[in-house]
Amino acid sequence: MKPTKEQDILKESIALMETKLARKLILANKKSVSKNEEIEINSKDLILVNNELGLQYKERGILTAELILANKNLAFQYEEKEKRASELVIANIELAYQNEEKEKRASELAIANHELVFQNEEKEKRAVELIIANKELAFQKLEKDIRSSELIVANKKLIFKSQEREIRKAELKILNRDLKIAEENQKEYVRGLEEMMFMTSHRVRQPIANIIGFSNILDQSINSPDDLKKAIASIKESALTLDAFTRELTTFICKLGRKGNNKKGK
Structure with missing residues (x-):
């Protein structure tokens, strides 16, 4: 020390x-x-x-x-x-x-301050961009609202058109059904006409042919009163047959006419 x-x-x-x-x-x-x-x-x-x-x-x-x-x-x-x-x-x-x-x-704080200043500037830029974006979004929303209203109107028009189409489809179904019924009635009418033609050509012509034939017999080969009676009886029978068929044909034509009237009324 x-x-x-x-x-x-x-x-x-x-x-x-x-x-x-x-x-x-x-x-x-x-x-x-x-x-x-x-x-x-x-x-x-x-x-x-x-x-x-x-x-x-x-x-x-x-x-x-x-x-x-x-x-x-x-x-x-x-x-x-x-x-x-x-x-x-x-x-x-x-x-x-x-x-x-x-x-x-x-130094870190200085760097952090610079970074904060930069971030604040970036935030301000983003805030401005967000404001612009919000205005753009508001404009787009307005356009969307306008388009949505237009779409609502268009949807209503489409619904109205679809309803009209459904009505037209229903009317077409009814018309098709009526056409099928009319076709069936037409077919029945045609079948009736064909049947009437068949009946006319067979059941009418047969008694007429008999009457003509018996008339020719009367003209040519009547030799006795019995033959005359037989001929007159045959002619009478053919006339009665023709009369019955004429009545039946009249009834058939009336029925066919009623079917035609029903078809026109429908």
């Missing part, structure tokens, strides 16, 4: 006192040698000096003990200072590290 200024001052004061005492002893010895007579006189002074030296030695011991204590105290303080110095070094290193971290954070 290095001595402090206080220790140096104490040592110098002690050295000065020792030198003073040594000088006094030297002078005293010289006086005792040169002046034996004065020994007795000066013995008292020497006793006083010795007493003073004893006191000084005692003081010196006290000072030495105090110096030892002061040195111990100084050593303790020096150790404390070294500890504090090491702690200060560590604290300085920590502060330097913290300053570096602060600088890094400051």
Whole structure:
């Protein structure tokens, strides 16, 4: 350990006192040698000096003990200072590290601020774009509403047209049904006409042919009243057959006419 200024001052004061005492002893010895007579006189002074030296030695011991204590105290303080110095070094290193971290954070904050400024600018741009987009969406919504109203009108027209088509389909079904019925009636009418023609060509012509034949017999070969009676009876029978068929044909023609009238009414 290095001595402090206080220790140096104490040592110098002690050295000065020792030198003073040594000088006094030297002078005293010289006086005792040169002046034996004065020994007795000066013995008292020497006793006083010795007493003073004893006191000084005692003081010196006290000072030495105090110096030892002061040195111990100084050593303790020096150790404390070294500890504090090491702690200060560590604290300085920590502060330097913290300053570096602060600088890094400051640079990061600066970068983050630039980034925030850029983001704010981007947000403002996007806000403007969103406003424009919202206006565009509002315009598109208006157009959609107009188109939806037009579509509703068109749908109503389509529904009306589809209803008209359904009505027309129903009418066509009814017409087709009526046409089928009319075709059936026409076929029945044609069949009736064909049957009437068949009946006319067979059932009418047969009695007429019989009447003609019996008339020719009457003209040519009537020799007796019995033959005349037979011929007249045959003619009468053919006439009655022709009359019955004529009535039946009249009834058939009336029925066929009613079917025709029903067909026209429908």
